[in-house]
Amino acid sequence: MIREPFDRSKHVYHNEAFVELVKDAVRFFNGTPVHPLPSPEKFLGTGVYALYYTGGNPIYARYKELNRLSYDFPIYVGKAVPDGWRQSRISDSETTPSTKLYRRLREHSRSISSGEGLNLADFLCRFVIVEKEGSDMIGSIEAALIKLNQPLWNSGVDGFGNHDPGRGRYEQARSDWDVVHTGRVWADRLNGIPNDKSDVLASIANHLKNLKKL
């Protein structure tokens, strides 16, 4: 085998079609029906979801305004990928159908229900199910939606999607989300020094100020 000299340009991959493809998925996503949170029916599948806030909490007033006519501005975007996806131990065709996306929405519903200042009935969700080989696209769709919408709980306030760190790891600090929306039992156990609520609120206000209708 001949060893070639180093030439960076031989390693650069570019495919314009990929960008178009992600745009197509985002368009599809924005056309899917909006449902209450958690989903009214249990369903099978993995994919990408968005949560929309429509309530009256004054710190999120900007979302009420932005979503007045249609749900365009999620407060959070997330994904549920097939088990074993990271290690790719199993081919997608072998993956047993899972209710992972549905369960993720339920889990978020519990966080919202326990968070001070939030009312589950004020939330709506959208989701897209991506199956089989297409599931490799889940991360790309999620990233595109986050980039496009800069959802506050992804890009401005950390911690909504966090899990109980478990025994022996409570030396961490409460996340910014848990500072604003106290109430998750495991978050109350954390011993680290969290950020000041006033600082977090200022950063929320700043983030929302910059969200604009395209």
Added chain:
Amino acid sequence: MIREPFDRSKHVYHNEAFVELVKDAVRFFNGTPVHPLPSPEKFLGTGVYALYYTGGNPIYARYKELNRLSYDFPIYVGKAVPDGWRQSRISDSETTPSTKLYRRLREHSRSISSGEGLNLADFLCRFVIVEKEGSDMIGSIEAALIKLNQPLWNSGVDGFGNHDPGRGRYEQARSDWDVVHTGRVWADRLNGIPNDKSDVLASIANHLKNLKKL
């Protein structure tokens, strides 16, 4: 806004072009030049890489055999994504060019150099640089390469890509990789009970037995 009844089929996204696109990226990857490890030159970029083993360690003899004529079977596949990618805080066009992929290869070189039974000169690497909006595709390319090649250090033996867990977290056990290739300083500090070396070796033999030329 009219709330629609729940209909799963309205949420399923499918795009055949995506599967073709990932195949195209994999073909490009397999055509890129092979280089020694670490890369002979520093370069800018994020993307996907693969490591190939060509040495004489008998537990990896199957790789020597499989890669005799061309480098088709990586022992490890990994990715380096732009900073802030997970939160998508920054658009890719704003990302400062980074040497993350290059640094990842250097980091792996250090792990290999300290691992018992391994010789850095027996490794080769391949990598593809994926830039700008295309960087959302990095995870999909990595997943496809892992699924296709079932690299031993991704799919059969855990831990090669691990990092020093840091102070206060040494209660974990050494990974299977560190059981077979002792020597990483931080891994030697771990206090948990690792798997038996004989079990790990048996699982390696079993994994490699099933790797086949397509």
